[in-house]
Structures are given as structure tokens and as C-alpha cells.
Amino acid sequence: MATLEQQRRANGERIQNERRANGERIEAERRAIGNRMVEERTGKSVADDLNRLTTPQQQRRSLPTVPTVGAVPAGKGRGEYVPKAATTAGIASPISEPDYTARAWWPGGIPSTDGLLMLPAAKTIVMSDANGAEVMFEYAEPTP
Amino acid sequence: MTRPAWGNPWRGLLVGGQIQLPNGSTKAATQPTVINARHWDEMGATFLQRGPLAGVSRSAEELAADTAAGRTWRADAILSGQRMRLYGKNLAGWIYCAPDGARWRVPTSAIMVPITTSAPLSLNVTLRKFGEFSGADATQVVTLALADLQQADPDPSYSAGTAAYLTVCDITPDGSKALLMIYQPVVPFSPPSTAWHPMHKRPLGWLEVSLASVDGVVSATVTVARSRAQTMGTASFIDGNITTAEGYIQPDALVRADMGTYYEDTLTVQPLAATGDLGSRLDWGEGGGAYERVISGRVLALWYTAAGGLEEVAINMSATASATNPPPTESATGSLVQHVQKSDGAVTIISDDREHYLARTSVASEAFSYTLTRAGTIIDQVTAVASTSIPQTRWVTALGSIDATENDSVTVDGETNTRSLVLGSTFPAALYSASPQWFPWVSIGGSAAEGLYRATDITLLFPSGTTITLTPLRYSNNLIAIRRDRHEGAAHSYTHGPAAFPGGSDPSSAAASLDAVYGSYNPATGEVVRDSTQPVCWI
Numbered sequence: 001m002a003t004l005e006q007q008r009r010a011n012g013e014r015i016q017n018e019r020r021a022n023g024e025r026i027e028a029e030r031r032a033i034g035n036r037m038v039e040e041r042t043g044k045s046v047a048d049d050l051n052r053l054t055t056p057q058q059q060r061r062s063l064p065t066v067p068t069v070g071a072v073p074a075g076k077g078r079g080e081y082v083p084k085a086a087t088t089a090g091i092a093s094p095i096s097e098p099d100y101t102a103r104a105w106w107p108g109g110i111p112s113t114d115g116l117l118m119l120p121a122a123k124t125i126v127m128s129d130a131n132g133a134e135v136m137f138e139y140a141e142p143t144p
Numbered sequence: 145m146t147r148p149a150w151g152n153p154w155r156g157l158l159v160g161g162q163i164q165l166p167n168g169s170t171k172a173a174t175q176p177t178v179i180n181a182r183h184w185d186e187m188g189a190t191f192l193q194r195g196p197l198a199g200v201s202r203s204a205e206e207l208a209a210d211t212a213a214g215r216t217w218r219a220d221a222i223l224s225g226q227r228m229r230l231y232g233k234n235l236a237g238w239i240y241c242a243p244d245g246a247r248w249r250v251p252t253s254a255i256m257v258p259i260t261t262s263a264p265l266s267l268n269v270t271l272r273k274f275g276e277f278s279g280a281d282a283t284q285v286v287t288l289a290l291a292d293l294q295q296a297d298p299d300p301s302y303s304a305g306t307a308a309y310l311t312v313c314d315i316t317p318d319g320s321k322a323l324l325m326i327y328q329p330v331v332p333f334s335p336p337s338t339a340w341h342p343m344h345k346r347p348l349g350w351l352e353v354s355l356a357s358v359d360g361v362v363s364a365t366v367t368v369a370r371s372r373a374q375t376m377g378t379a380s381f382i383d384g385n386i387t388t389a390e391g392y393i394q395p396d397a398l399v400r401a402d403m404g405t406y407y408e409d410t411l412t413v414q415p416l417a418a419t420g421d422l423g424s425r426l427d428w429g430e431g432g433g434a435y436e437r438v439i440s441g442r443v444l445a446l447w448y449t450a451a452g453g454l455e456e457v458a459i460n461m462s463a464t465a466s467a468t469n470p471p472p473t474e475s476a477t478g479s480l481v482q483h484v485q486k487s488d489g490a491v492t493i494i495s496d497d498r499e500h501y502l503a504r505t506s507v508a509s510e511a512f513s514y515t516l517t518r519a520g521t522i523i524d525q526v527t528a529v530a531s532t533s534i535p536q537t538r539w540v541t542a543l544g545s546i547d548a549t550e551n552d553s554v555t556v557d558g559e560t561n562t563r564s565l566v567l568g569s570t571f572p573a574a575l576y577s578a579s580p581q582w583f584p585w586v587s588i589g590g591s592a593a594e595g596l597y598r599a600t601d602i603t604l605l606f607p608s609g610t611t612i613t614l615t616p617l618r619y620s621n622n623l624i625a626i627r628r629d630r631h632e633g634a635a636h637s638y639t640h641g642p643a644a645f646p647g648g649s650d651p652s653s654a655a656a657s658l659d660a661v662y663g664s665y666n667p668a669t670g671e672v673v674r675d676s677t678q679p680v681c682w683i
Contacts, residue, residue: 079577105278107196108245112151112275113223115195116230116239119150120278 092130102126106141147201152231153215157664157673158224158683163305173232176225176681179256180333182340186226187679188664190619193230194220194317195241195275211296220317220668226621238312239274240319242325242357248284249274250319250355252312255288261295261348261372262306271362286364295326295349296370296425299379299593304328304372308348313621314447314646323369323446323454324351330600340618342627342661343444343600348391349375350446369454370446377441377458379592384433384467391416393424393540396480396498405486412479416540426540432467432508437588447622447646455519457624457644459599459616463586465510472538473504480623485501500540508532512586514602514614516626516644523649526614526643528556528604530585536567552607554585563607587611592621619674621664622646627656640675650674 103125109118121142127135154171156163162170178186182258196414198219202210210217227234237251248472254268266289273282297303300639305328330341350369355362394414401408416426433540438461478497484490490556512528536548548567553560587603588595600615610632617627617640625643629636645665656675663674668683673680 109146109197110150111197111199113149113153113200113217113219113683114151114193115198115219115241116193116221117151117275118197118247118277120276 091133091135095127095129095135097125098128099126106139108142110142146203146206147199149200149202149206149217151217152221153210153217153667155216155218155222155683157666157680159670159673159676159680163683164458167212167214168215169214170410171214173683174228174229175679179226180329180568181336182331182338183329183344184340184679185344185618185620186270188225188623188662188681189226189665190620190622190667190682191223191228191238191312191414192220192317193239193314193315193319195239195247195320196245218668222668222682223658224683226256227310229571229683234623238319238322240271240355240357240362242355242362244357244360245481246357247274247276247361248272248355248362250322255324255353256309256311258307258309259293260306261293261308261325263468265290265293265351265366269364276415285363286355286362288364288366290366290368292368293326293349293351294368296372298373298376299591299596301591302402302593302597304348304597311345312349313350313445315320316448316452317488320355321448321452322353323448324353324620325446326350326372341600341615343615344618346600347375347443348372348595361480367429370443370456376596377443379440379596380436381440381592381595382434382436384431384435384465386429386469388427389430389471391418391474393417393426403483407484407486408494410479410481413476413500415474415476415500426538427504428472428502428538430469430471432469432506433509435463435465435467436606437461437586437592437595439461439592439596439599442596442597444618445622445624449647455646456517456522458517460515460517461588461595461599461602463510463512463588465508467506467508469506470504472504474500474502476500476540499575502540503536503537503555505533505535508533510585512604514626516624516641518644518649523644524653526557526604526612526626526641527626528554530554530586534567536663538646540609547681554604554606556606556612561606561608561610565607617661618664619643619661622667623663623674624673625666625674643672643674645670 104123106121106123109121111118122139123141124139125137127137129135147175154163154165154173156165158173158175160174163173165171176187176189178184180186200217200219201218221230223230223235223238227236228238229235236250236253240248242248250269250271254269257267259265264288268285268287270283270285287528295306308326308328310324310326313323315322325345325347327345327347330343330346331337331339349372350377352369353368354365354367365415394417396411397414399410440460442459443456444459447455449455478499480496480498480532480563481491481494483494508531510530512530514526515522516524531553533551534545534548538546544565550565550567551564552563552565584604587605590598602612602614604612610630613631615627615629617625619625623643625646626641628639629638630642636658638660639653639655640656640660641653643663646667648670649673654675657677660675660677662676662679663672664681665672668682671682
């Protein structure tokens with residue numbers, strides 16, 4: 001159990017922290033009030049509201065600068081190879097086939113020249129990329 | 145983009161275990177073998193197959209590369225030999241390409257079996273899915289059934305019997321139809337023998353198998369393509385009308401004059417008497433007329449045309465003769481004068497100018513042809529004409545003595561052989577017999593029914609003794625010719641005439657050796673190779 005002195009010290013620290021927090025909150029409120037007063041004086045918030053109601057005028061653009069006729073002086077450049085990020089958007093390599101039996105086949109296939117034998121021709125193959133996203137391969141039907 | 149080409153590009157004549165490729169090189173392959181011993185036709189048999197999706201598309205560059213490499217991509221396949229080899233294996237069956245795209249192997253082991261022609265046919269054939277590299281194996285059973293094979297003997301005077309065999313002799317390229325030949329081997333399979341015959345198989349009829357598929361279920365129907373009667377054709381064997389004539393020898397008429405010490409007897413020759421038994425009897429044949437040995441439409445082969453119709457190969461034979469064996473003219477003249485002494489009976493011949501004989505000239509002419517036809521068109525024909533003239537005198541006053549000369553002329557395919565033979569007194573009385581041989585130059589043998597059944601080994605005889613025996617030569621299921629076996633002295637020489645194949649013929653004739661019996665027709669290209677001394681087949 002804390003001693004009486006320890007209890008007095010803890011009460012003193014709590015009162016000090018509460019006072020400090022109240023001071024910081026009052027200071028923040030005053031700063032916000034000040035900023036709002038500046039915007040009102042400059043009319044920025046009103047202009048923003050009006051701009052939402054009107055079509056902004058097209059800004060005039062200056063003509064592009066025509067480069068000077070003549071040879072471009074030689075110069076040196078430098079770059080560093082940066083590997084493509086593993087994922088940003090699209091298919092993430094590697095892609096793999098999770099289930100062979102999920103393949104779909106064209107009803108015909110690729111016939112031998114004598115028409116007696118038929119090699120199977122895939123119609124669709126379902127693949128999965130490195131992120132687990134499904135990738136569908138769709139093949140054209142062989143036309144003998 | 146050209147179509148992917150895959151399958152078998154190694155096409156050509158297979159001989160000596162090597163495919164003769166178009167670039168001049170060769171490629172090893174297994175030669176088809178016989179199913180039945182010494183049936184060489186089974187080594188050259190070919191069957192065209194073409195699936196519904198068959199096709200070839202090659203660019204000029206690809207074609208050039210194919211040619212250089214000896215490859216030939218074709219939109220068809222050949223089942224080689226009676227074992228039906230495909231892709232280097234004995235398929236032992238053909239492929240039925242169903243309308244739904246499925247392909248089914250039809251095994252011939254269940255079809256090419258001994259049968260009893262008088263019994264209903266019922267063969268269970270297990271079809272197996274063919275040509276798929278994925279999916280489950282599948283089989284189904286179809287039954288080839290027919291109650292009446294229409295194999296009753298057309299002429300019981302020579303019964304071919306009811307024991308026979310079936311073989312596949314042709315199919316349509318999609319395998320939906322097949323012709324089964326009902327046949328008997330020319331040389332019986334049993335007991336085993338080393339003998340063989342160039343015709344190999346003697347057809348008795350044909351059945352047609354038609355396959356159909358509905359919702360993947362295949363069914364088969366069997367019909368009679370040619371009955372036995374249709375296969376045998378017709379025959380006409382006619383003999384001329386020979387009658388027997390006879391006459392009786394009469395004693396000479398005696399007139400005796402009394403001359404005092406002797407008698408003068410005059411014996412005058414008397415003509416033969418028509419009746420009576422006063423003397424010895426002479427008889428002879430008379431008559432003649434038209435003789436005929438005709439065989440028409442003896443079918444040897446049946447196959448499909450490119451349009452799917454049926455085409456017959458048949459033998460027609462005609463041997464006709466006209467014979468005249470007229471009644472003889474009798475000459476009975478002169479007399480014998482003799483003196484007979486009364487005292488001792490001694491006889492002295494004073495004169496004798498008696499002459500009594502029968503004379504006539506018998507003549508016969510023959511015309512012969514042996515013809516191989518395809519769809520009624522003559523492919524090959526052997527023709528012969530012959531004539532015989534026999535002036536003859538038969539002496540009555542010296543019984544049995546005959547003076548005769550036989551003049552013969554036989555021409556076979558433009559080659560003429562003649563003979564003038566003086567016949568001695570030993571010449572058989574056949575000249576006067578009731579059964580003269582008026583078909584001396586064509587040996588057919590047997591009855592008309594037997595002649596129809598055999599249709600082979602017809603022998604022509606030259607007066608010199610040389611013979612030419614004609615028989616069909618079955619190179620393969622779709623290539624047939626006539627072989628001429630010339631037997632002169634102890635030597636045989638052979639000539640093979642033009643050959644018939646589906647839709648056409650090879651018009652050449654060639655001298656060949658006894659064992660040059662191998663041949664094969666390419667149903668894909670129409671090429672023919674024959675008269676080879678070693679087995680050949682197209683692949």
C-alpha cells in the first residue's frame with residue numbers, strides 16, 4: 001500500500017497533467033478560431049462555395065515553345081535499373097494451374113491429315129497468379 | 145496460316161520392307177503378311193480410308209521441304225494388306241467414321257471367319273472408340289445378322305457345298321460400308337498343302353455391311369450384294385446331235401457259168417444292206433450341228449467405285465463349234481472272176497477289180513474367247529479359232545482299214561499352228577464312232593455347273609501339243625488379270641494380261657515368271673505395281 005507521501009505526489013502529478021491538457025486544448029481552439037477569421041476576411045470559403053455552382057472558365061493556354069532549329073547538343077544521361085514491382089496492378093507472376101481437370105476442351109480438336117486421329121484442343125484453362133487471382137486462358141477453336 | 149500437318153507422311157510403295165519415298169530415299173517398314181497360307185493376294189490388299197475432317201494445307205515452302213524430306217501429306221490413309229496395317233501396326237480392322245465425328249474400329253477378326261452358307265449369319269462385333277487421345281475408352285457391340293445368305297446352289301449337278309469363309313474385300317473411305325466376300329479357297333485350307341493357285345479365292349457371293357450411328361449408338365445391317373446364283377452367272381453347254389448309222393455287209397453276188405472242165409465264177413460286190421443279218425455289221429456316227437460351251441458373268445471380284453457404287457469383275461467364256469459329220473458315200477463296184485476246176489477244185493483268179501468303201505469328209509470349226517470384264521467393259525480377252533477337216537475312206541472289202549488325213553489349224557491370239565496328219569489304219573474308229581471329239585482344241589472339263597464354279601484353268605491345245613492354260617490371277621482384293629500359262633515340252637512360260645482395278649485398268653501385258661504373282665493397287669493415287677517376284681503393297 002502506498003505511503004501518504006506517495007499518494008500526495010501522485011495527486012500532484014495528475015493535477016499538473018490535467019492543467020497542461022486543458023491549456024493545450026484552449027490553445028488549439030484559439031488557433032482554429034483565428035484561421036476561420038482569416039478565411040472569412042479573405043473570402044476564400046465563399047469563393048469555393050460559388051465555384052461549385054458555376055462552370056469554371058477555360059484557362060488560356062500559351063502556345064508551345066518551338067524548339068530551336070538545329071542540331072541538339074550532345075549530352076550524357078544516367079539511369080539506374082529498378083526492378084518492376086512485384087505487384088501494383090494486373091497479373092502477378094508466376095501463374096500456375098491449380099486444377100488440370102478444370103480445363104475445358106473444344107468438342108473437335110486438331111485432326112490428323114487423314115482425319116482418323118484427333119489431338120485434343122484446349123478451349124479454356126483456369127490459372128492462378130501469385131496473388132491468388134484467377135486468370136482465364138481462352139483459346140481459339142481449331143478450324144481444319 | 146497453313147493447317148497443322150500431322151499423321152503419317154511416309155507414303156509410297158512398300159517392297160522388301162522399305163517404303164519407296166518420292167525423294168528417292170527409303171524408309172524401313174514392316175511388309176504386310178498373309179492371313180491364310182499362300183494366299184499372296186492378302187499381302188497386296190489395300191483399303192482407302194478418309195475421315196470427315198481430313199485435309200492438307202501446305203505452303204509452297206512447306207511443300208518444298210516435304211519433297212526434299214520425302215514426306216507426302218495426304219488427306220487419306222491406306223490400310224495395307226489384309227491385316228489392314230495403319231501407322232505401322234496391324235489395325236486388323238477398319239475405321240467407321242460416324243456422322244457425329246466419332247471413329248470406331250471394326251475388328252475383322254470377328255468377321256473373317258468360316259461360315260456355313262446355309263445357316264443364318266450372326267456375328268457379334270465389338271467396336272472400340274478410335275483415334276482419341278483424351279477421354280475414356282468406349283466399346284459397343286453390334287451384331288451382323290442375316291437370316292438368308294442366298295447361297296443355295298444354283299445347279300445341284302455340281303454343288304459347291306456350304307462350307308465357306310468370309311473376308312473383307314472393300315470398304316468405303318468413311319468405313320460406313322464394307323463388302324464381305326463369301327469364298328472357298330481354290331486350294332483347300334485343310335489339309336495343309338504347299339500348293340497354291342493364282343486365283344486364291346473362288347467367290348460364291350458377297351454381303352454388304354452398312355453401319356449407322358444415332359446418338360452415339362452404332363447399328364449394323366447386312367444385305368446380300370450378290371447371291372450365289374448372281375455370282376456364278378449362267379452357263380450353256382450344248383452338244384451337237386450325233387446319231388448312229390449302221391450297215392450290213394452283203395456277200396458278193398455269185399454268178400456261175402459251166403465252162404466244161406471248170407466253172408467260171410463271177411463275184412460281184414454288193415452294197416451294204418440297211419437291215420438284215422446276212423453279214424458283218426458296220427456302224428458309224430453321223431450328224432453334228434452346233435456345239436457350245438458358254439459361261440457368262442462369272443463374277444470374280446466386287447468393289448466400290450469412287451462414287452460408292454458397286455463394280456463387278458467377271459469372266460465370260462465362249463467356245464462354239466460347228467461340226468458336220470455327213471453320211472458316207474458308198475462305192476461298191478467291180479467283180480472277181482475265178483475259175484474253179486471240176487476235177488480238184490483248184491481256184492485260179494482271173495481278174496479282181498472289186499472296190500467297196502465308205503467315204504466322207506468331216507469338218508468342224510471352233511471359235512473361242514475368254515474375257516475379263518470390269519463393269520461390262522472388256523479389259524482382257526484371249527481369242528482362238530480352230531478348224532479341222534478329215535477326209536476319210538473306210539474300206540469295206542478290208543474290214544477295219546481306214547485311210548484318212550486330218551488337217552488341223554488352230555490360232556490363238558494371232559499365233560497359228562497347223563498340222564496335216566496322215567492317219568494310219570490304227571486310227572480309232574472314232575471317226576465313225578457315235579461320239580466324235582468335236583471339241584479337240586478347248587479343254588474345259590466337267591459339266592456346265594462345274595465350269596461355272598471353277599471358271600479357271602481353261603486349256604487351249606495346239607496341234608503341236610503345246611497348251612495354253614488360262615486362269616484368273618488375283619494380285620489383291622482390287623487387282624485382277626488373266627494369266628496365260630504356256631506349256632511347251634517341259635517348259636512353262638507365263639504372260640500376264642491387262643489388269644482390272646476399281647474404275648480402270650492397266651492395259652499392259654508382260655512376260656512373267658511363275659512366282660511373279662505379287663501386285664498391289666493404290667486406291668489413293670491409282671498407281672499399280674504388279675508381276676513382282678516379291679511382295680508389294682502401298683502404304
